[in-house]
Amino acid sequence: MASKRELERRLAALGDIGAILGVMKNLALMETAKLSRVLASQRGLVESLETIAADFLAFHPQPRPAQGDQFQVLLLVGSQRGFCSDFNDRLIASLATRSGEDASGRRIIAVGAKLVDRVAADLHMDGPHALEEIEQVIHGVMDSLSLLLSRADSGHSLRLVALYHDPDSGHPVTKTLAPLEGQPRSTDTPLFPPLLNIPPSAFFSLLAEQHLLAAMIELFYRSLMAESRFRLNHIEAASRRMERSSAELKRKQNLARQEEIIEEIEAILAGAGMGETGTGGVVQETRLKG
Secondary structure, three states: OOOHHHHHHHHHHHHHHHHHHHHHHHHHHHHHHHHHHHHHHHHHHHHHHHHHHHHHHHHOOOOOOOHHHEEEEEEEEOOOOOOOOOHHHHHHHHHHHOOOOOOOOOEEEEEOHHHOOOOOOOEEEOOOOOHHHHHHHHHHHHHHHHHHHHHHOOOOEEEEEEEEEOOOOOOEEEEEEEOOOOOOOOOOOOOOOOOOOOOHHHHHHHHHHHHHHHHHHHHHHHHHHHHHHHHHHHHHHHHHHHHHHHHHHHHHHHHHHHHHHHHHHHHHHHHHHHHHHHHHHHHHHHHHHO
């Protein structure tokens, strides 16, 4: 059995780690709360833009480029930080299952420091640590897209598909961000043609740009929400393991104390026995002299 001092040292170390985990859990809860407040409004914005696109396409159908005429880019959104269980492992496994699906000529932009050296991407870039950094990351993604398009110099239209974690299902999902694939919606309410001050093609191009930006913001919100939930689950599992380890160490510490007490009692009893033996010998010798 470990010494009493060693047990105390290990218990103190577990206490320090537990305090750090508590801080990390509180930060993850705060991040989740912030994301919950903005996700609903961002989803509403994306849905509104998609409704506008559907109404527009009912009167002004736009030509769709053939898949062979598109420059395909996959946006892979991982985590910037660790301690989020198998968040990135699941993402990489999902990418592997999709590697044969229209992967010829496809470019990959990997977002998140934890994907570096794990994914063979054309471009790697840092992801957001928190909600406040998402805007900066999106600017970086746009710059990366421009760089890839300039390298291709093919004149093909962009097809951008994102692979990321969905917080509702807890699994990686794909979403097409470009081109805007709006479908004319069927409704019993008669629609009126939109009044445009610019050509329909120019309007749809501007609408597609707005939708791309809004959808990308929502995507990073959702990915960061999923990451925070993975991190919370990982922290809670680690905390439970630490509680079990602490309980076991305390049990061993109590056993060590009991052994010390027993040893002290045995020492006292042994000392008392030796004292009684010594006193009896002195009395007997005195009687003989008398």
